[in-house]
Amino acid sequence: xxxxxxxxxxxxxxxxxxxxxxxxxxxxxxxxxxxxxxxxxxxxxxxxxxxxxxxxxxxxxxxxxxxxxxxxxxxxxxxxxxxxxxxxxxxxxxxxxxxxxxxxxxxxxxxxxxxxxxxxxxxxxxxxxxxxxxxxxxxxxxxxxxxxxxxxxxxxxxxxxxxxxxxxxxxxxxxxxxxxxxxxxxxxxxxxxxxxxxxxxxxxxxxxxxxxxxxxxxxxxxxxxxxxxxxxxxxxxxxxxxxxxxxxxxxxxxxxxxxxxxxxxxxxxxxxxxxxxxxxxxxxxxxxxxxxxxxxxxxxxxxxxxxxxxxxxxxxxxxxxxxxxxxxxxxxxxxxxxxxxxxxxxxxxxxxxxxxxxxxxxxxxxxxxxxxxxxxxxxxxxxxxxxxxxxxxxxxxxxxxxxxxxxxxxxxxxxxxxxxxxxxxxxxxxxxxxxxxxxxxxxxxxxxxxxxxxxxxxxxxxxxx
Amino acid sequence: xxxxxxxxxxxxxxxxxxxxxxxxxxxxxxxxxxxxxxxxxxxxxxxxxxxxxxxxxxxxxxxxxxxxxxxxxxxxxxxxxxxxxxxxxxxxxxxxxxxxxxxxxxxxxxxxxxxxxxxxxxxxxxxxxxxxxxxxxxxxxxxxxxxxxxxxxxxxxxxxxxxxxxxxxxxxxxxxxxxxxxxxxxxxxxxxxxxxxxxxxxxxxxxxxxxxxxxxxx
Numbered sequence: 001x002x003x004x005x006x007x008x009x010x011x012x013x014x015x016x017x018x019x020x021x022x023x024x025x026x027x028x029x030x031x032x033x034x035x036x037x038x039x040x041x042x043x044x045x046x047x048x049x050x051x052x053x054x055x056x057x058x059x060x061x062x063x064x065x066x067x068x069x070x071x072x073x074x075x076x077x078x079x080x081x082x083x084x085x086x087x088x089x090x091x092x093x094x095x096x097x098x099x100x101x102x103x104x105x106x107x108x109x110x111x112x113x114x115x116x117x118x119x120x121x122x123x124x125x126x127x128x129x130x131x132x133x134x135x136x137x138x139x140x141x142x143x144x145x146x147x148x149x150x151x152x153x154x155x156x157x158x159x160x161x162x163x164x165x166x167x168x169x170x171x172x173x174x175x176x177x178x179x180x181x182x183x184x185x186x187x188x189x190x191x192x193x194x195x196x197x198x199x200x201x202x203x204x205x206x207x208x209x210x211x212x213x214x215x216x217x218x219x220x221x222x223x224x225x226x227x228x229x230x231x232x233x234x235x236x237x238x239x240x241x242x243x244x245x246x247x248x249x250x251x252x253x254x255x256x257x258x259x260x261x262x263x264x265x266x267x268x269x270x271x272x273x274x275x276x277x278x279x280x281x282x283x284x285x286x287x288x289x290x291x292x293x294x295x296x297x298x299x300x301x302x303x304x305x306x307x308x309x310x311x312x313x314x315x316x317x318x319x320x321x322x323x324x325x326x327x328x329x330x331x332x333x334x335x336x337x338x339x340x341x342x343x344x345x346x347x348x349x350x351x352x353x354x355x356x357x358x359x360x361x362x363x364x365x366x367x368x369x370x371x372x373x374x375x376x377x378x379x380x381x382x383x384x385x386x387x388x389x390x391x392x393x394x395x396x397x398x399x400x401x402x403x404x405x406x407x408x409x410x411x412x413x414x415x416x417x418x419x420x421x422x423x424x425x426x427x428x429x430x431x432x433x434x435x436x437x438x439x440x441x442x443x444x445x446x447x448x449x450x451x452x453x454x455x456x457x458x459x460x461x462x463x464x465x
Numbered sequence: 466x467x468x469x470x471x472x473x474x475x476x477x478x479x480x481x482x483x484x485x486x487x488x489x490x491x492x493x494x495x496x497x498x499x500x501x502x503x504x505x506x507x508x509x510x511x512x513x514x515x516x517x518x519x520x521x522x523x524x525x526x527x528x529x530x531x532x533x534x535x536x537x538x539x540x541x542x543x544x545x546x547x548x549x550x551x552x553x554x555x556x557x558x559x560x561x562x563x564x565x566x567x568x569x570x571x572x573x574x575x576x577x578x579x580x581x582x583x584x585x586x587x588x589x590x591x592x593x594x595x596x597x598x599x600x601x602x603x604x605x606x607x608x609x610x611x612x613x614x615x616x617x618x619x620x621x622x623x624x625x626x627x628x629x630x631x632x633x634x635x636x637x638x639x640x641x642x643x644x645x646x647x648x649x650x651x652x653x654x655x656x657x658x659x660x661x662x663x664x665x666x667x668x669x670x671x672x673x674x675x676x677x678x679x680x681x682x683x
Contacts, residue, residue: 274528281553281576282478288580289484293491296582319480 039221048224051231052165054110055157058103058234062154065099065147068092073144090131093140097121100143103150104242113235119248138245146241153234161227164219171216175209260436267433275330283323290316336377343373347380347398354384356393356413362400368407368463375437376400376409379445379459382434383411391415391455402463409459417453441465470593471515474499475506475532476551477524481576485519488579492586501525503535510543517547517570517593522559533559547592551576555602557610564678568634568671572598587639597634597671599678604632611681619661627654632677636670 042048072092079085097118107113118139123130134140294312298304338346344362351358368376380398387396393415401408438445441462449455472494476482482499489496497513500506502525510518518539522532536548540563549572550563560573572592578600579585588598608629611617620628623644630640637655641648655673659666662680667673 277523277553278478282481285553285576285579286480286484288577289488289582292580292582293488 042224043220045224048227050110051224051227052161054106054231054234055154055161055227057106057110058150059154059158059162061099061102061106062147062150065096065103066151068095068099069144069147086131086135090134093134093137093144094121096143096147097137097140100139100146100242103146103238107235107238111231111235113238115238115243118242118244119252138248142241142245146237149237149241150234153230153237157227157230157234161223161230164223164226168216168219168223171212171219174212174216257436257440257442261440264433264436272330272334275326275333279326280323280330283319283326287316287319287323290319335374339370339373339377342367343376343400346373346377347400350377350381350384351398354396355388356384356391356396358384358396358398360398360400362398364400364402364407366402366463368461369465371465372407372441372461372463375434375441375443376407376459376461379434379438380409380411383457386419387411387413387415387455390419391417391453393453393455405463407461407463409461410456411459412454412456414454416451417449417455418451419447419449419455419457469493469495470517470590471495471497471513472517472519472589472593473497473506473509473513473515474519475501475503475524475535476519476521477501478521481521485579488582489586489589492582494589503531506535507539510539510546514543515546517549517589519549519551519589522550522552530559533562536563546570547595548572549574549589549592549598555600555606557603557606560599560603560607561682564675568597568675568678569669570595570597571671572634573603574598574600575602588634591634595671596636597674599633599674601629601633604629607632607678607681613662613681616662620658624654624658624661627651628658628677631655631658632674632681634670634674 069092072088072095076085076088076092079088101117104115104117107115121137121139122133124133290312294309294316297309297312336346336349338349343364344360347360347362351360367373384396384398387393391413393413396411396413399408399410399412401410435445438459438461443459443461445457445459447455447457449457472489474482474485474489474496476485476499479501482501486496486499497515498505498509500509503520506518506520509515518536520532520536522530524531532550532552536550539546539548547570548563550559551574552559553576555573555575563571563573570592572588574585574588578588591598608617617625617628626644627640630643635643637648637651641651644651656666658677662677664676664680667676
């Protein structure tokens with residue numbers, strides 16, 4: 001084994017150790033004096049008693065949880081040959097999710113453990129739909145797994161943490177309630193070890209009591225750490241089994257991205273309709289109206305006011321040219337024709353049209369899919385528009401590179417900086433929509449813009465969707 | 466035109482608004498005001514009492530149906546005012562709302578119709594004098610959606626032409642001129658239609674529009 005491999009195997013262990021130190025002390029690498037102070041303080045710390053409460057209440061819930069799982073799953077499996085059994089199993093899955101939620105809530109309130117709620121149960125219409133969704137609910141099955149694991153954890157906690165507290169209490173009061181060593185004690189292990197006559201010839205004596213008292217003190221200061229160790233195991237189990245399911249979270253984020261895409265494209269269509277309605281359509285109606293007027297004036301050849309007709313035709317001609325211009329801008333806004341040739345040509349046109357001198361560096365080995373090219377193009381277009389409007393920059397730069405299947409587009413300017421995504425988004429509604437489109441293909445848009453600049457916006461997009 | 470009709474215009478597109486003013490002034494109408502939104506239109510009508518209002522349906526602030534809302538309200542407060550709604554699209558539902566109880570002094574036209582200046586002016590005059598002017602598109606949509614397809618198919622081709630024009634709000638004289646037939650022939654076709662649809666014959670042009678539309682829409 002080489003040194004590198006050894007380091008590789010040690011790192012996770014060390015990381016785990018570090019994490020445990022952090023969890024246990026919330027302080028990194030405490031010195032000896034601090035450790036002593038910590039040990040002295042801990043039995044009286046609020047956290048210790050929160051954890052103790054968690055242990056006790058959690059144990060009660062654990063008994064309830066395991067009973068629930070065993071009874072419902074057991075009955076369900078026995079009846080599984082019938083339809084009825086499947087219903088009971090499904091109910092077990094749903095119920096376990098609920099009990100899991102109680103545990104999560106308990107951990108949140110008493111331990112400050114921030115485990116997010118899993119995705120809400122997505123039922124389907126009808127009883128069959130519900131049944132199918134419940135039986136396939138990963139969150140529910142993971143909750144069942146937790147309830148099963150929780151029981152031995154609770155037993156462990158009661159046998160170690162809880163009994164240490166009990167013993168500590170018992171040993172500390174032993175000298176006071178005096179000599180009856182035969183009194184039944186549930187977890188009185190130390191009293192059993194230091195049985196009658198230990199340290200002294202008599203049944204009970206000063207040294208016997210003192211020894212038990214000292215043991216009590218040791219237990220008193222050790223108990224918080226034992227409880228913490230058990231609770232730590234429980235925390236890890238919870239983080240794995242009661243947290244949002246990774247797959248469900250992914251599905252949820254994809255659904256969100258899809259919804260955004262649908263909304264954005266609907267908004268885009270609406271914007272195009274508005275532009276057409278207010279611009280080109282109105283222009284053409286006015287144009288037709290002027291030509292109509294001119295035509296009617298020409299119908300009576302005897303009394304033609306040529307000047308008036310010429311003015312009408314002039315206005316119509318002007319309107320026609322305006323309409324053509326508006327249509328061209330609109331068409332380019334939907335899909336820039338230059339993109340058909342490739343990103344480089346399209347971006348060059350953009351750079352040339354920008355009022356701030358802009359340089360382009362483009363090194364791509366593969367051509368991205370059209371959708372990606374389009375998103376990259378419109379991002380650069382919006383960003384350059386922002387540079388021209390707000391940045392007070394003297395020059396800008398576009399850099400397109402390819403890195404292991406990703407297209408990285410960087411737009412930087414030497415302007416005044418201080419740009420934020422939110423203010424970019426509000427000043428140009430376009431960029432907000434673009435951010436949605438970038439997220440929809442799992443891309444990322446990040447912005448670095450310290451006061452006094454420079455501003456660097458990086459857009460990472462997968463080459464292929 | 467002896468006493469020129471007084472017209473108020475509400476249209477948010479400046480190009481179209483200016484064009485309309487130019488056209489109507491050229492045709493001898495008197496313009497009492499031209500506005501880009503409904504509130505100014507309302508105030509102007511209170512003050513100037515024009516004969517007819519040309520109203521764009523889509524106007525600020527929401528660009529949906531401000532013009533229609535304004536028209537319905539004006540209809541309640543100023544029963545004598547002619548209202549010509551003007552739009553890029555025809556929504557049959559809008560026509561139904563507008564014609565809910567009375568077709569007198571109501572018009573609903575596609576903006577394209579201004580290209581045929583004389584037709585447009587004629588429609589405006591009709592609305593200003595208490596008649597009806599419905600876009601052929603409205604009538605086509607109603608005919609297409611009508612549940613009385615079987616009874617419409619009973620009509621002869623000529624009768625169907627007369628029906629469409631009648632539903633647009635035209636008078637027998639105008640229909641006769643358009644189809645190049647005698648007014649007597651038109652009267653005969655109209656009587657046939659009412660008999661085939663089993664409708665009571667209505668005297669005024671706008672009443673029979675409503676009767677026909679009700680029949681088609683019922």
